[in-house]
Amino acid sequence: MHFVDTEHQTNFQKLVQKFNLAKSSPDYQAMCYIAAHPEIFKCFKLEIQQESPFDWYYKYLDDPETFQKRCDQGKTIGSIYSLNEPMVALIDLALSLWTWRRFDLSHAIDVWDEELYEVAVQAIQLRRKSSKVQYSDQQEQLRLI
DSSP, rough: OOOSSHHHHHHHHHHHOOGGGGOOOOHHHHHHHHTHHHHHTBOGGGGGGSOOOOOHHHHHHOOOOHHHHHHHTTOBBOOOOOOOOOHHHHHHHHHHHHHHOOOOOHHHHHHHHHHHHHHHHHHHHHHHHHOOOEEETTTTTEEEE
16 A cells, blocks of 8 residues: 555554544545545644544635634634645545545646655545455554555
C-alpha cells in the first residue's frame, strides 16, 4: 500500500482505529486513507470528528463564505488555511469515493503532482476492494502484506 511517508501511514492507522467502519467498508477506507495525508490530517482534530474525518470540511461546504471567520472564532472543528487547490481536489475525490459526491477528475489530474496522483490511484484501488491491507483484531494494528 502506498503512503507518502510514515506520518501518512501513522495517521491512517489512527483514523482506522477511530472509525472502525474503515476496516470493513472500502469507501470508508478510501476516505480515511485520503484524510490521513499529512497536509489534510493537520486541518482537523481527530478527537472532535464524529461521523467521518471530513466533518469539518462539510461545515465548510455548508457556508464557505463565513467558514474562516467561524474558524478564527473557534466555532468550527477544522481549518482550511493550509489547503491548496491540489489538496482540495484530493478531498473532493475522498468525498466522491465515500458519498458519490460529484467530482471533476479532469481538473484534479491537471492540478495533482505525481505524488498526489499516486495517492488518488491508491484511494481508488482501496475503494475497488483491491487493497492488500489486513487488520489484526487483537492488536488493532495495520499490517501490510
